[in-house]
Amino acid sequence: MSDKANYVRRLGDNALILSQRLSEWCGKGPALEEDMALTNVALDLIGQARMWLTYAGELEGKGRTEDQLAYLRDAHQFNNLLLVEQPNGNYADTLVRQFFFDVWHYFMLEALCSSSDARIAEIAQKSIKEVTYHVRRSADLVVRLGDGTDMSHKMMQQSIDRLWMYTGEMFAADALDAAMSDQGIAPNLSGLQEKWLQHVEEALAEATLQSPAAGAWMQSGGKQGKHSEHLGYLLAEMQFLQRAYPGASW
Amino acid sequence: MNLRAQPSATPLQARIWQWLEQVSDPEIPVISVVDLGIVRSVEVTEGDGRPDGQARCTIVITPTYSGCPAMGVIASEIVAALNGHGLQQVEIRTQLSPAWSTDWMTETGKQQLKGYGIAPPAQRVIDISGISRKRLQAPNVACPHCGSSNTICVSQFGSTSCKSLYQCKDCMEPFDYFKAH
Secondary structure, eight states: OHHHHHHHHHHHHHHHHHHHHHHTTTTTOSSHHHHHHHHHHHHHHHHHHHHHHHHHHHHHTSOOOHHHHHHSOOGGGOOOOHHHHSOOOSHHHHHHHHHHHHHHHHHHHHHHTTOSSHHHHHHHHHHHHHHHHHHHHHHHHHHHHHTSOHHHHHHHHHHHHHHGGGSGGGTOOOHHHHHHHHTTSSOOHHHHHHHHHHHHHHHHHHTTOOOOOTTOOOOOOGGGTOOOTHHHHHHHHHTHHHHHSTTOOO | OOOOOOTTOOHHHHHHHHHHTTOBOSSSTTSBTTTTTOEEEEEEEOSTTSTTOOOEEEEEEOOSSTTOTHHHHHHHHHHHHHHHTTOOEEEEEEOOSSOOOGGGSOHHHHHHHHHTTEEOOSSSSOOOSOOOTTTTOOOOOOOTTTOOOOEEEEESSOSSTTEEEEEETTTOOEEEEEOOO
């Protein structure tokens, strides 16, 4: 049972950390429409994180709520992908990060919709409708900016090359992934990788952007709680209120 | 599959459905929670035979978007409305599955949205069966002001989770579009 709790918490951590990152753009987006789009996506993700973390807390059985899981864990106790904690950087960095994640998220949720765990399937069925809209937007912008001006093309290519090494971890199964897949709770990650690669490569080709070479070196560790230095700073801001005023509520 | 009081409903259940039709979405005040399709069922235990003689009811609602901040307000407004009609024992239960869909919005609800200047969903439930780029094009939406279908999607995300921003190229007015979900 605790395996399942840990797995569900990973799903929640991805949504929570990316939501926090996107929220940093609030009021600073390059155009009003973009500002609203980023915060809309952040809002969907925080809603999904709440559903996952609430369930993770119930499975864990120690009485921890969604809020306690979000605000009272330290960096090494988070199991999100390294990709989602990467800084916003320039707008191309934010978009490429979002596109890589959205496509993974869509195929992951598509598989989780038929999870042997009814509650996981239910949350996935709710979330995938929102995520279909997220992919629509991020793929659209990757094509428009990749196949845009010389400057936008160059910046998109740089972001792809910079962030590519964080995509391998999405498909590198560890013992927990394998156990969940064996029990029919979660998908086999190599099948997921094929779909992801095909979709991403098609979009990049349409955007006149180069896909990095196969077999490129990949960074990993996020799922095991080994994070980049960026996560601690993100948590410092996200958790400030609960750390400074323990138990504060309204 | 929008719901209303069933023929088998008790008089109290039927009255509760009518009362719920007076509770509106806080962000789109022209549409009621019933016309929006988020009320899934009304369960009532009549007061007869209970020590306090009071009826208890449970309203089952389904969230629209996962992060929609209106859901909390809607839940408390339902409780307040029913309290106002003398029902003191009201419980709100949230049900995720089946996931809420704009297909559950009533025809009345769609007309009310249009009258308010928000284009109602142009298609049935969103197609989640694939993400090829062709499949994911923004839909063609008729302008709620002049009826022209010569419109463009300005932004896929609008002022709330449930809407996109469009503009009519004939009357030039910008408008909100309630996305199919």
